[in-house]
Every structure is written in C-alpha cells, then in structure tokens.
Amino acid sequence: MLDTITFPKDLRKFSPQDLPQLAQELRDFIINIVAVKEGHLGASLGVVELTIALHYVFNTPEDLLVWDVGHQAYGHKILTGRKEIFHTNRQLNGISGFPKRTESNFDTFGTGHSSTAISAALGMAIASKLAGITNKQHIAVVGDASIASGMAFEALNHAGMTATNLLVILNDNAIGIDPSVGALKEYLSKVTLDGAPETDNIFEALNFNYSGPVDGHDLEILLSELERLKNVSGPKLLHVITTKGKGLRQAEENQVAYHAPGKFNALTGDLHPKSKEVLPPKFQDVFGKTLVELARKNKNIIGITPAMPSGSSLTYMMDAFPERAFDVGIAEQHAVTFAAGLATQGLHVFCTIYSTFLQRAYDQIIHDVCLQKIPVIFCLDRAGLVGEDGATHHGIFDIAYLRCIPNLIVCAPRNEVELRNILYTAQKGLELPIAIRYPRGRGTLIDWQQGFTEIEIGKGIELKKGNKVAVLSFGTMATNVVTAIERFTETSEKLAIGHYDMRFTKPLDEVLLTQIFNTYSEIITVEDGVKAGGFGSSILEFASEKKYQNKVILMGIPDTFIEHGTTDELQEMSGISSENIYFQIKNVL
Structure with a gap:
C-alpha cells in the first residue's frame, strides 16, 4: 500500500479498513531507514496512526497541519511526497529532519524548538477568519511535554478567547526526550488513568472544547473523532494517548535510548554493540x-x-x-x-x-x-x-x-x-x-580526569610562539588550528606561526593581546560562531580602540543559516575546518 502513495490524495483512495495495514507498512519503512541512516525514531513511531488519520480526514495541504518540535514528523514527510528521498534525511543536501517550509507546501510551519505550534496555527486560523474563509481547518499537534511550556500556555490563553477554527491535538505519551515532569504531567496522568479529571478540566477552563482521552493507536476511533471535530466550531482540543516507540519493542521499553538511537538492527530492533575501544569522552x-x-x-x-x-x-x-x-x-x-x-x-x-x-x-x-x-x-x-x-x-x-x-x-x-x-x-x-x-560530541583527551587548577578569569594562554602570523582561537577550534599548523613542514613557516587560546571573549586578555599585536603583523581569529559580532569582532574592537594597524582576518560562520550535514562537512562549508585554516595561514605566509 505504501508504495502506491505519493501524496495524501492517494491515501484517501483507500477504505478505512485498509489503514491498519498501511500503518504497519509505514512503521516498517521508518524503522528500516532510521536503522541504517540514523535519526529520531521513537516519536515518529508513536504517531503513525495519528499521522495517517490526520491526512486521511483533513484536506492537506489546503487544511493547515502544524507539527510541534518536528521529531514526530517522519511519517508526515513520507506521506507528503518525500518517500523516495527519505533516505537522505538529515544528510548534506538531503531533506531536513524537521518540517521546513521551503521543502514542501505540506510543511506549513518550520519547527525545531518546542511549543510553537499552537501560536502558529492560531495565527493561521485568525488569518483565515480575517479573509472570510470558513471551510479551512487549522490543526496543531503538540506533545504533552511541549504543552507544558510557557509559550504553549500563552497561546492557549489567547486562543480560548477567539472564535477561531483551531484544533489542538495533545499527543500524550508522558515523555519528550526524557520523561515529562511537572504538575500538568501529573494532571494528564490522572486523566489517563481515571478516564476523567478529578478536578475541573484545565482545557475547558481555558474555553477549549475538550474531548478524549482517546487511544491514539486505534484508527477507527481517531477517524471518527477527527471527522466529528471538523464540524465543531471554536477552539477545541483532542487528547490522544500514544506510546512513544510504538511497534518496536525495544523502543517502547527504552524510550530515552530510542529517541535517537543511532544505527541499530532493523530486524531485531537491538542497538549495535558498543565498541570496546577507549575513546575521548563526550x-x-x-x-x-x-x-x-x-x-x-x-x-x-x-x-x-x-x-x-x-x-x-x-x-x-x-x-x-x-x-x-x-x-x-x-x-x-x-x-x-x-x-x-x-x-x-x-x-x-x-x-x-x-x-x-x-x-x-x-x-x-x-x-x-x-x-x-x-x-x-x-x-x-x-x-x-x-x-x-x-x-x-x-x-x-x-x-x-x-x-x-x-x-x-x-x-x-x-x-x-x-x-x-x-x-x-x-x-x-x-x-x-x-x-x-562547549560543543556536541567527543573531545580529544583520554586522560581527562586530572586534578583541578583554577583559571584566572579573562586570561588567555600562548600555545605556540611565532613571529609573523598569530592565530587566535576560541574554544575547541584550537584543535582545528593545531591540526592545520602541523601540516606545515618548512622550518621557516613553522617558526612564523603563533597560536593563542584566548579562553575568554569577555573579558578579553588585553595584556596578552597587546603583546600579540606588537609581535605579529598578521592576525587570524578562528571561532565556531557567527563572525558578525562574535569573537573576531571583539578582537577588531580592541585593535580599533588601541589604534593598531595590524591586518586582522576573521574566520567564523558566515552570515547565513547553516543547513544539516555532518559537523566535518559543515565546518568545511563554513570555512573553519583545519583544511580551511591551513590554506588561510598559507596565504598569509
């Protein structure tokens, strides 16, 4: 069935009785791809039935569907024209791991941070109302962990006082990346266990038409409720109970590890055994x-x-x-x-x-x-x-x-x-x-658990003395600089290059900087942040204030949003890889 679906219009040709089989195929497809290519697994497995039901009942993309966070949107992507390229998910020049407006008109709102969906969908709903459009649906799918955020509460508070066609789907699985916490989580647990709140319904108190909780893995119930809610006026909330990782035993039992498990065995579901090689720590x-x-x-x-x-x-x-x-x-x-x-x-x-x-x-x-x-x-x-x-x-x-x-x-x-x-x-x-x-991923040292030494605030350190070009690094970019300098084999070039770990961009080590500017004619700054207003800018400000005329070259992230790929690929594209640094020093010399 999945092979016959390119867009949701193809999905709607099937009878409701066929959809459980499609759900199984969609789960298998997600598992098989993520097992090899890596990515976020548990969240998308948990909303397979909900995803199918939403695209089956609503006329997407004319009806506007907004996903919160985006970890749960893999099934959505597969059913909306991206099945054949889904294997490129999160890879350089491939599709994004999150909803992205420039990628598909089914991705109505880009999202990576949580709790934005209700605000965005409410804005869309009010825009429809202002335009006199009465037949368009606006749906926000929000996790129980995300709805506890302040921004989500602000949106609920506003939406409850509007006569808009807004449907909030509360995907309640008691976990975000880690188990959900807080009083709202406890409240939802009571609703789940008892079938009804012990106190006044918090969503009805905010003027939402509340329905549920319903089994988020029962397609018959989901289809029925969504069809009914299409004809209910005003803001409404459907409380759906799901299991994160549904359909893969290990992902259900170990939801934290299988949120983004890395590569695993698609047939057994088991994670690959960890290497016994001693590696630097994360x-x-x-x-x-x-x-x-x-x-x-x-x-x-x-x-x-x-x-x-x-x-x-x-x-x-x-x-x-x-x-x-x-x-x-x-x-x-x-x-x-x-x-x-x-x-x-x-x-x-x-x-x-x-x-x-x-x-x-x-x-x-x-x-x-x-x-x-x-x-x-x-x-x-x-x-x-x-x-x-x-x-x-x-x-x-x-x-x-x-x-x-x-x-x-x-x-x-x-x-x-x-x-x-x-x-x-x-x-x-x-x-x-x-x-x-400090960065994502592993460092470079095996013997890292050493005794403590106090660091003087605002003091940098000389890692290598030189006489012509000084490279000033900030943070772990020092590793790329060291690698670049090691590529120089001529003694004269080696002697020309100085390397300084500034440690602090605020306050700057002005004593060390004065020494550097008085010693080197050319200075290169290296950072893994944006050049505009970043560490390199602080060095230029110092030079301007002290009236130094040295040539200063800034290496950092250009003035653009960087897309997805491996860190090495993105550093190379952004011009801050060890290779880039080597050629920049070479050009100066």
Missing part, C-alpha cells in the same frame, strides 16, 4: 561527571536543566544528589530566573542549556541575571555546529548575543581538562555570571 559527560565530583565537596552546588537531563548529562547529578538537581521541563525562561533566585541565596547554580535553546531565555539572561549581577553559571552544551539537526539547532549565535551583555563573563574551554578547570573555578564563587560554551 563534552556533556565531562560536564556531568565533573559536576558530581565538585558537588561531593561543595554542598551549595545546584544543577538545573530545561527538559534535557540525559542530553546534557545532568542525570549524573540527579542520580547522586536528586534533591539538588532539577529538570524544570521545557521552560528555558523559567530555568534561568529560577537559577537566579537560587543564586541570590548563596547557592552555586549550574544552569545547563543547549546553546540554541538559551536563545529562548534572552530577556531573562539580561534582566534577571546580568542586570542584577547574580552569579549564575550557564553551561552551554551543543555550542557551535551540531551536525545533522541542522539550522534550528546549531549553537552558532551565543558568542555574539552574549558578548554584548554587561556583567557577563563569556568563556570557551579548548578541551576537556580546560572545561573541568573552568567548572571548578566557577563554583569557587564568582562575583559575576558566566557562560561556558
């Missing part, structure tokens, strides 16, 4: 394990994450000190101000957030932390280019958007030992907030 694990190590001696250490305990490795802290580690759900704004409140009471608060998600709490960083000089310790995981997750997830803006905020220290350790040392330094009691950024 930076997130260096953070997580070091935090526990520090917390054993410092009872004032607190850990906070907005719904990313496993991704950020705060799980180590949660296991060791559950009363001192908090998952606040998908609520980045709350996480930052909650951290600030804790820090006012003398606690050393490590707020770990993916770089791309910290963007969502920008006002709180400025207003609630930096303005008041509250020493929150921000640990920015997934800084720089993150690879296959693409444009919505690259952490390339943080240097630029943080550097301009007064009272904030901005640091990027070049390796695992430096990360440990800055974490150690931060918990000793800084007077100002600090942002510590």
